[in-house]
Amino acid sequence: MSLDLSNHAIxxxxxxxxxxxxxxxxxxxLNGPEITAVENGxxxxxxxxxxxxxxxxxxxxxxxxxxxxxxxxxxxRSGAAGIDRATPFAMLTGKADQDLVDDxxxxxxxxxxxxxxxxxxxxxxxxxxxxxxxxxGWLLPGPVYDAIGLGSSVSSSFPLELAPQGGDFLxxxxxxxxxxxxxxxxxxxxxxxxxxxxxxKDGAIFIKKGITITHLIALVLSYLYKxxxxxxxxxxxxxxxxxxxxxxxxxxxxxxxxxxxxxxxxAPEEKETDIYSVSEGNIISRDIMTNRGRLYLxxxxxxxxxxxxxxxxxxxxxxxxxxxxxxASGD
Numbered sequence: 001m002s003l004d005l006s007n008h009a010i011x012x013x014x015x016x017x018x019x020x021x022x023x024x025x026x027x028x029x030l031n032g033p034e035i036t037a038v039e040n041g042x043x044x045x046x047x048x049x050x051x052x053x054x055x056x057x058x059x060x061x062x063x064x065x066x067x068x069x070x071x072x073x074x075x076x077r078s079g080a081a082g083i084d085r086a087t088p089f090a091m092l093t094g095k096a097d098q099d100l101v102d103d104x105x106x107x108x109x110x111x112x113x114x115x116x117x118x119x120x121x122x123x124x125x126x127x128x129x130x131x132x133x134x135x136x137g138w139l140l141p142g143p144v145y146d147a148i149g150l151g152s153s154v155s156s157s158f159p160l161e162l163a164p165q166g167g168d169f170l171x172x173x174x175x176x177x178x179x180x181x182x183x184x185x186x187x188x189x190x191x192x193x194x195x196x197x198x199x200x201k202d203g204a205i206f207i208k209k210g211i212t213i214t215h216l217i218a219l220v221l222s223y224l225y226k227x228x229x230x231x232x233x234x235x236x237x238x239x240x241x242x243x244x245x246x247x248x249x250x251x252x253x254x255x256x257x258x259x260x261x262x263x264x265x266x267a268p269e270e271k272e273t274d275i276y277s278v279s280e281g282n283i284i285s286r287d288i289m290t291n292r293g294r295l296y297l298x299x300x301x302x303x304x305x306x307x308x309x310x311x312x313x314x315x316x317x318x319x320x321x322x323x324x325x326x327x328a329s330g331d
Contacts, residue, residue, distance in 0.1 A: 003123045005033035008130075009053055012037045013044040013072065014061040014092060019115065023059060023092075026119045030126075041067030048081045055083055057130065059113065062093045062100055069093075070100065070150050073107045077145040085145075086136040088129045092117070101319055105296070106148050106201075106228045108138060110306065112313040125309075132305040140201065141234065148228060182233060182241045185225040188218040192244035201231045202307075204284075204298035213244065270327045275311045278303055278326055286325040296320060302329060 010033050014020040020037055027033055033056075038044045041064050048055065058076065060069040067075075073089050075081040091104055094115035104112070110129050113122065180195035191212055198207045198221075206224075213221070221242070224230050232240040270285035280303060288297040288311070296314070297307065303326070314320045 002030060003127050003130075004031045005126075006031040008033040008056040010035050010057045010059065011044055011047065011055050012059045013039070013041055013064065013069070014059075015039050015064045016061065019061065019092065023117065023122070026117075026122050029119065030123065040064040041069060041072035044072055045075055045081055048076075048083050055087055056133075057126065058087060058089045060089065060091060062091060070103050070107065073104065073109060074145060074148065074150065077107050077139075077142070079142040080146070085142060086133075086139050088133055090125065090129060101314070101317065102290075103148070103150050105310070105314075107145055108140070109310075111309055112317065114313075114316060128305060128309045132309075135304055135306060138203070138304070138306065140231065143240070144201075144232070147240075180243045180245045182243055184241050185222045185230075185232070188213055188221065188242060188244065190215045190218065191247050193247055195243040195245045196233055198233075198242070199231045200229055200298045202297050202301050203231075204301040206230060206298065212247065270325050272323055272325050274322050275308075275315050275320075275324060276322075278308055278311070278324070280305050280308065281329040282326040283329055284324065285327045288320060288324055290314070290319050 005027065010027060012020060012023055012027075012035065014023070014037075020039075024035055024037055027035055036047060038047060041060065044058070044060065045067055058072075060072050062069040069091055072081075073091070076083065076087055076089060077085055079085050088110045090111045090113050091109050092113045092115060093100070101112075111125050113125060183189070183192070191214065194207060194209050194211045194213060197205050197209050200206050207217075207221075211217070221230065225232065233243045234240050282303045284297050284299055284301045284303065287299050290296050297311075301307070303311075311320065311324075315322050
């Protein structure tokens with residue numbers, strides 16, 4: 001059964017006329033969706049900002065003049081494009097450039113379409129993308145995407161200078177009326193206590209609240225944050241950083257676990273499988289790393305259809321291994 005796109009509006013951006021026309025013909029065979037085709041990201045961005053119509057899907061090339069595919073994706077996810085930030089976004093590419101892939105993943109691209117694209121591959125990929133459109137739990141706040149520097153991890157405009165200046169920070173924190181204070185990742189005071197769980201951008205808990213942040217841990221957190229792996233805490237004013245409290249203010253239930261029995265309980269049963277055999281709801285039991293040593297999905301992450309699609313795409317372009325370790329949900 002072919003994919004029915006009759007009630008969908010699709011925006012395509014590609015400066016290569018042959019690719020643009022080829023993809024358009026493939027889409028037109030899927031019950032004639034409403035297609036808007038443009039020659040670069042700048043024109044696509046202008047269209048998004050001027051239209052009142054819902055855009056159901058964006059297909060964009062990586063390399064385009066004026067505004068490239070990554071810049072266009074960043075505008076969508078940050079909210080600068082003026083459309084739904086969770087709009088499905090498929091990236092067309094004939095390259096397997098690691099920096100481009102890393103940036104696209106950081107910006108939560110929906111899928112990669114590897115050239116030369118065939119009609120069957122396009123149809124199956126779009127089917128998976130649109131089937132998971134209502135799953136928006138992965139979407140981060142707009143400023144997080146806006147802070148991502150293309151070609152580097154985080155732009156210099158990211159609000160890092162959040163820690164109190166001058167005086168003894170821990171003493172001041174201990175005397176404050178608040179039980180927690182936001183500080184910058186690069187100015188985490190030694191022996192401060194983590195006030196809230198710290199998660200990776202994929203939603204997995206990286207460190208639980210209650211942990212004392214030693215100098216070594218602070219250094220590691222700073223590097224991981226710069227590599228866009230950690231999801232920062234946010235206060236009511238929209239500032240980003242890490243919520244900590246002074247030593248001695250720990251709550252009874254804070255920490256990794258409240259007893260040795262909880263810490264050393266029997267590990268859940270896990271199995272090694274391949275990317276093409278995993279199922280929605282499986283739990284990652286061992287971190288999945290890219291071939292450059294970057295954390296992609298952390299231990300404890302529950303696999304959604306979008307994540308499974310991305311894992312398969314990354315394997316096809318040689319960025320991750322085919323095998324992975326998982327356990328059943330609820331183990």
